[in-house]
Amino acid sequence: MGEIYQSKKSGLNKWPLIGQHSSLLDVQKRAYRVANSELPVNISGETGTGKELLARYVHGISHRNRGPFVTVDCGLLSSEMSRSELFGHVRGAFTGASQTRIGLVESAQGGTLFLDEVGELPANLQLQLLRLVQEQEFRRIGEASMRRSNVRLITATHCNLKKMVRKGTFREDLYYRLTVVPLHLPPxxxxxxxxxxxxxxxxxxxxxxxxxxxxxxxxxxxxxxxxxxxxxxxxxxxxxxxxxxxxxxxxxxxxxxxxxxxxxxxxxxxxxxxxxxxxxxxxxxxxxxxxxxxxxxxxxxxxxxxxxxxxxxxxxxxxxxxxxxxxxxx
The missing domain is CATH 1.10.8.60 (Helicase, Ruva Protein; domain 3)
Known part of the structure; x- marks a missing residue:
């Protein structure tokens, strides 16, 4: 469901996608320009085009490259426990919560949070993610106070998010927050x-x-x-x-x-x-x-x-x- 990768500048600053096609070179230029900003980046493209490689590149050449790169597969966030996976919980928050747990968002502090296949994110978590993007804050389950987040957000999808917004399966306000800088990888x-x-x-x-x-x-x-x-x-x-x-x-x-x-x-x-x-x-x-x-x-x-x-x-x-x-x- 989640993977934490501590980059330490281990080669991630090198352009990872092979090719000289103009469409790919254009993506490289745009990725380079946006890397050191804090703007949310959305990477679209079919399965197998290299979306995670591009996300790791943006992280690797950014000022956050000594922080963690945390990957979250949104397609697996389908149960009630998903909120706990993403945002964490405190001891006693629910049955079976025998100890406090740090979520993947908190694990990415100082680095980059990469939400892969964000179009698969359940509706209840879309609202939570919207607050994270808008207010840079989140709350562990069972905790009264909000926590400040310090993460760079990169999302990826093979779905057409615009169509999902029209169908009502993806929040329109979240869509505009996540797609500030769109990068499309050609098939x-x-x-x-x-x-x-x-x-x-x-x-x-x-x-x-x-x-x-x-x-x-x-x-x-x-x-x-x-x-x-x-x-x-x-x-x-x-x-x-x-x-x-x-x-x-x-x-x-x-x-x-x-x-x-x-x-x-x-x-x-x-x-x-x-x-x-x-x-x-x-x-x-x-x-x-x-x-x-x-x-x-x-x-x-x-x-x-x-x-x-x-x-x-x-x-x-x-x-x-x-x-x-x-x-x-x-």
């Missing part, structure tokens, strides 16, 4: 040009397996919609690195749901900037792939034939997850 299918960078990054985390992805695999993966987003991609890369038999990962190694996905995202259905980035990415990957095929993986010859420098050619190969060994004749 992977909307920044498919970043897929080769992500694959390369995840491969580096498992470099002891010494495997490379064939260009055909990267291309087929770029045709898949990735409903689980970056988390699903990370799991698939890990499975391929461990379970594939050869040094080169082939299309046949892909999970059937990905291997059978052939419907490519149509660039003409995307906004101009996204369409241009995706089209450029596809062109560059195909251009490098053909040059390497012509020279059977000889990078020097391929670069010369293309009229570009070898170092630049290698840099682009790395960006798109291309390995010269994949083109060598057996």
């Amino acid at each position: 992977l299918r909307k920044r498919m040009s970043d897929l080769p960078l992500l694959v390369t990054h995840f491969c580096q985390d498992m470099k002891e397996y010494n495997r490379a992805f064939s260009p055909e695999v990267i291309q087929r993966m770029s045709h898949y919609a990735w409903p689980g987003n970056v988390r699903e991609l990370q799991h698939e890369v890990a499975r391929l690195m461990v379970m594939s038999e050869g040094k080169i990962i082939r299309v046949s190694d892909l999970h059937p749901r990905i291997r059978g996905s052939k419907a490519e995202v149509d660039v003409f259905d995307l906004p101009f900037k996204e369409a241009r980035q995706l089209a450029n990415s596809r062109f560059m990957r195909e251009y490098l792939d053909r040059a390497l095929k012509r020279t059977q993986g000889n990078v020097t010859q391929a670069a010369q034939q293309c009229g570009i420098g070898r170092q630049y050619f290698q840099l682009r190969m790395s960006e798109y997850g291309l390995k010269s060994a994949s083109y060598k004749q057996k």
